[in-house]
């Protein structure tokens with residue numbers, strides 16, 4: 001991370017390319033001075049003073065040559081009531097790359113330096129405008145590709161997760177203050193009643209932390225989309241189903257078993273969620289050498305999938321390859337699909353029930369486009385589960401989950417020490433560890449390396 005925290009930074013905040021408007025953002029102490037140097041009123045005069053949060057119409061000139069670069073509107077957000085918590089100038093220009101680059105160049109010539117990715121948001125965090133989980137929500141909001149992703153990022157940006165984590169932290173803090181009082185006045189110690197209340201309170205906080213960390217599976221799906229793997233022995237119609245779900249001829253389909261040799265991943269939107277759907281090489285007990293790597297990849301897809309669609313062909317007898325597949329998916333979340341229902345059936349459902357501890361199978365014919373809506377509903381229900389209110393808090397980042405799990409572990413140790421009436425010092429140490437993990441979610445006492453890692457994934461200008 002270059003530069004100092006007090007210098008003035010600038011960037012084009014809108015995406016590169018042509019558009020209706022583009023915004024050049026300048027943040028830092030020199031922002032108003034730079035704006036005064038570059039901006040002219042419609043009468044061609046310099047603007048002496050700007051008022052905060054008012055929009056000014058005028059133009060940008062090159063002070064060295066007097067050349068007019070563009071007609072613009074300019075807004076000044078006076079410190080501290082701005083996105084970054086510093087003086088911020090936003091110049092809204094016509095949306096051409098050349099025009100916006102010229103204005104950016106002028107801001108750089110007059111004292112600003114180029115902002116790094118996420119540096120505006122990083123300053124908002126450093127200046128206490130938002131905490132770290134809200135800063136992460138800004139990145140998630142920008143990257144959101146579905147309503148669910150948008151809703152959960154917005155809830156986090158509004159500070160719902162922060163409030164929840166802060167409340168849990170404060171509850172542990174009151175327990176800790178009781179414990180510390182007992183350490184400071186050992187003659188009084190932690191009496192039985194206080195010990196009991198502490199145990200109850202720590203247990204309750206721990207339960208709430210566990211509930212929160214358990215929302216990760218769902219939250220991650222909202223943020224990144226769900227992985228759904230299409231699995232079956234060769235020729236059951238996996239690639240045909242992929243194409244049907246995508247509504248395009250993406251994967252090669254032939255009547256020959258063993259057509260797909262590699263996994264193929266495509267994104268498709270189902271209702272308001274996006275899923276990454278993975279077509280795979282057919283599982284076969286005695287593969288040719290060339291298929292072996294493909295099958296290894298199929299296994300890896302089964303491992304990482306949030307849902308496996310296990311596909312059978314009703315027109316071919318069940319064989320050892322179907323057995324192999326049943327074994328491979330036995331402990332994975334799955335939907336059983338029976339394809340080619342347009343052809344005469346060779347085996348009965350009871351044959352399959354014997355092989356698989358099976359939920360209700362879904363009958364489809366990709367060829368005749370039958371049963372596909374039922375399948376889509378089933379995928380959606382499985383992925384999204386029951387609808388939760390949009391205010392429900394979901395954990396969407398592994399970083400948050402890891403801190404919650406560690407906090408819960410430390411609280412487990414706290415409870416053990418309390419129950420076994422060990423020295424208050426032990427209790428206080430574990431409580432402190434748990435509280436530090438909660439604080440880390442919000443970015444209190446955070447290391448620069450972690451900030452670099454988080455903000456470097458942002459775009460420039462945010």
Ligand SMILES: Nc1nc2c(ncn2[C@@H]2O[C@H](COP(=O)(O)OP(=O)(O)OP(=O)(O)O)[C@@H](O)[C@H]2O)c(=O)[nH]1
Pocket residue numbers: 232233234235236237238239240241252253254255256257258259260261280281282283339340341342343364365366367368
């Ligand atoms: N009758 C009928 N044929 C189907 C249906 N679905 C797929 N097929 C045919 O089955 C054959 C195999 O289809 P694919 O989609 O390539 O099967 P796959 O499971 O991807 O096969 P591999 O990649 O070899 O593992 C093709 O000839 C498809 O046209 C269906 O619902 N009914």
Ligand SMILES: [Mg+2]
Pocket residue numbers: 238239240251252259260279280
């Ligand atoms: Mg295939």
